[in-house]
Amino acid sequence: MPLKPKTYKINGAAADIVQKTCSNGVTLIAEPIAAARTAAIGFWFNCGSRYEKAGHRGVSHFAEHMLFKGTKSRSAFDIAAAFDRMGGYANAFTEREQVCLYCVVPALHVSAALDILCDMSENSVFPDAEIERERSVIESEITASLDDPEEAALDAVAEILWPDNPLSLPIAGTVEDVQKLDASFLRSWYADYFQNGDLNVCVSGNVDPDDIYRRLQKMKTRTVKPAQYAPIQKTSASIGEKKRQVHFLNADFQQEQFFVLYPLPYPFSLKSYYCFSVLNALIGDTMSSRLFQALREKSGYCYTVYSFFSLYADCGYWCAYACAPKKNAVEIIAVVHGELELLIKKGFSPDEVQAAKEHVCGEEIINAEDTEYRMKRLARCRFFGFEQTGFDAAIDAIRHLTGEELMQVLKALLKTGEEQTVVYGPKLTASVRKKIGGT
Incomplete structure (x- = not known):
């Protein structure tokens, strides 16, 4: 049965926002735009730095980097070359409460791009050699962020606003944090929160929501409960409790x-x-x-x-x-x-x-x-x-x-x-x- 959209008018053109959860637990939110010539696809995973415990800081960001380092059927080069040849791009970012893997491609390549993102989210292999190479890259990224005045200041502000809470810590962790992360825990985190955890797929552009829904239905069943974060405690040391x-x-x-x-x-x-x-x-x-x-x-x-x-x-x-x-x-x-x-x-x-x-x-x-x-x-x-x-x-x-x-x-x-x-x-x-x- 076709998905039933909610229709709005945008600049005179009908735009349908579809939201439906697949039988495997993956939620699709799609906004088809008939006049568009591109499409953006985002895989949003319910994890991030706020969910991490001591000894595991930076694991979400590290795992996000490893999504691009090869799957069971694609090498890292295969992934990069595929999006380059489409004329589109793929990227990812880690926030405090979500990780997003996404791409923007010409509309004619939506099906192929969606297949690759599904593969990266389910079948990444985290080779030992790639983990060590990427560890060095992430350490360099963290060091570079310390030279960025505004980024360093925002991290310092977060520590004041939410002391003793993971929400206050740098998203990528420190260099020392990254050095402590071993391959087995990275793979375990990926399995729990990327392969088997809560997943929302948001799509906008010239797409057919039914086609996307059918492809998402083929993904693995989500078996891991959403990650839990430590709530902000209302204390005299947290924002909302102190006066000026x-x-x-x-x-x-x-x-x-x-x-x-x-x-x-x-x-x-x-x-x-x-x-x-x-x-x-x-x-x-x-x-x-x-x-x-x-x-x-x-x-x-x-x-x-x-x-x-x-x-x-x-x-x-x-x-x-x-x-x-x-x-x-x-x-x-x-x-x-x-x-x-x-x-x-x-x-x-x-x-x-x-x-x-x-x-x-x-x-x-x-x-x-x-x-x-x-x-x-x-x-x-x-x-x-x-x-x-x-x-x-x-x-x-x-x-x-x-x-x-x-x-x-x-x-x-x-x-x-x-x-x-x-x-x-x-x-x-x-x-x-x-x-x-x-x-």
Whole structure:
């Protein structure tokens, strides 16, 4: 029986979002787009650094690398050459709560590409020689990340937000962690969480969901229960429990990085997601936003400034971020606080709200042309429990947000004073630290 899709109109063309679980436990979420000439296929595995225990840090990321090192019937070169000859690409990434193996290919190669991804997820062989070669590659990757100021700073911030929880640890682990991982445990982790664990396949583009469903039905039955993560403990040392605190972390970089963070309210809804997207555009994520204008255009205090929010299964945060010379440290923090306080006191104008909503809608319209983005959007809705909505429905919901609703969300975020300020970079004098701590 054909799968029954949920139909939306996207730029006048019918787009069907199909969600169905195969008899083997694999869940398919597909968005066929008749006008597209490409397709993006993502295999999302329910594991990641948050699920790892001491002694096994970095195993999800290591196993993700090994997916490309050969299967029972394909060599590493065979896998690489196959996607190259399609004119597409395959890649993978590890997050704190998921691992994704994906490809983007011309639509005529969907069947062949899907076969390869199925093979990689079920039949990878993890040869000893390849494990040792890749161990060296991963160690180099970890060392390189330590030279990336923003990446190093975000890892340091996570340790402050979620101490003594795997969510705070580097996704790839440390070099020492990777050196401890032996081949037998890597193969065991792969067997549990890639071959036999929870799997969601998200597909967007010019595809036939029935064809994909039939191929996924041939995969092995999922027999391993979803991995369990250690929940965030509500203690005086975790975000959401402390009042305003300032942390100074010394690091051997040229500039300071500034983070002003607030915990997101949970449970987090799709409407909340839209609200924070619009608030970001208004506060810090556009050239006309409050923080960009105040910190860069009017004062020249910094080059980089923006705001963002990060979500996880049971926690998350909104953040105002800037990077600047340490001589501007006091002014940066003062301006961020001042702009946020001004928003709470005086609100924002109807023109600001309208401009921010149209910015977010414009981004959605542009992203609708990208099948990889659309595939990842399906996964985002799946993992955060959001309704699978088409782009026109999302744009309509964003345009109907009111200034009053946005202000309610912003006040709920800021009113408790549960703020964490992190200053990461060259050491500041005691007098400067005191001034920042008092702002």
